[in-house]
Amino acid sequence: MSTTIDKHLHDAKCTHKPLELINEKPIDYSADGLFGYGKIQLTTYTEDPEVKPIPLAWGHSNPLSRGPITPSRYGNGMYKHNAIGAHAGPYSIYHALAVGSKQLKLNHKADYTNAQPPVDFPQQPQWSGLEKIVAMDPFGHLAPWLFSDVSEKEGVEIRPTISITKANLQLTELKEEVAKGNLKVDGEVCVNSNGDLHITKLAVDPVWYLPGVAKRFGISEGTLRRALFEDTNGMYPELITRPDIKVFLPPIGGLTVYIMGDPKFVSDPSKKLALRVHDECSGSDVFGSDICTCRPYLIFGIVEAAKEAQNGGSGMVIYFRKEGRALGEVTKYLVYNARKRGGDTAAEYFHRTECIAGVKDMRFQALMPDILHFLGVTKIDRMLSMSNMKYDAIVDQGITIKERVPIPDEMIPPDSRVEIDAKIAAGYFTTGKVMTQDELKNVQGRTWEI
């Protein structure tokens, strides 16, 4: 089955019209306003006679036989939807605000004219079956075009969960790399003396096939469903009432892939691939906080990826929205405080996080390699990461890692020695020294006066 979308393109002009419906009714500020729009149905049940979900055969190689992912209750979706949750991860709540505040019509129909990917990502064998991809929809970038007939016929909303585009990256460090002669201007990957990098990028929202996710974590599907239901204070009752629905769109951040070089090369085993898998750290990545190595390692990853592309291979940085080891920034700053007040040593680094969060890390890399399977990656020549968790997750998925490349010592900010030495002692890859517990007590971070 070809997944090319050419025949599905429609070249009509965008039919979107400006919104007319804004607060057309007097606003009822009382709680009773909740009931002003007819009966509210809290959930559906598998045994409801009206329930007839659109068929969805996860892992089928033919997208039309696999079927679309349709969580939406809009249109005829109440009894026809085949996925739990809502589109766009955490942004689904902003969508609800737009609808609730009457700035968005409930029946808004997206017009995807000219929004299709500019680059073709050919279907990979890994897209099929129940093992390789369980946390994203491999047909997510083609959904509106592949399933436009289903959407029309069934009267349901079908949205993409992946989008693909091209852009340039501009980062001050890249200009310095060009000045140092570390990055060459070639007009293709690095397009000018500012070090601007030409890239292809993919945004991916999570789509979970629950039996597959449960299997990755070594638990039953029922245990997973119950934990998701109860730990979110009952946000998604269909996790319990609709065991026939196997797909869930979780309200969590997704990922972005930045590819340097020809995107086709990432799945070509004859071409070298350099890869950095990076988990979000807004404080360092964007604002340059010096307590950790995140931005320096991100920049190192981008530069090395660009160089691999210039050497005839390709390079990738995959950026996951898992702020603060997926504990969130609020927890992260509390941990910073506890570290700074309690004597910030490498020996105590993980313990401080465990005191507050109960665990030292919630990133759980088990689902991370799905994007590599989507891209058709079968081997990584240079893995620009020291994380043993990322390494193990990738290798467990049958993808070979030929070389692991640690961040160069000179790129480590002074106050983040605590972090990097603690991580190395806990199993992170290094070509340098692994410290003993006693030596870790002497690796001290900056303190602040209270």
Ligand SMILES: [Zn+2]
């Ligand atoms: Zn960081």
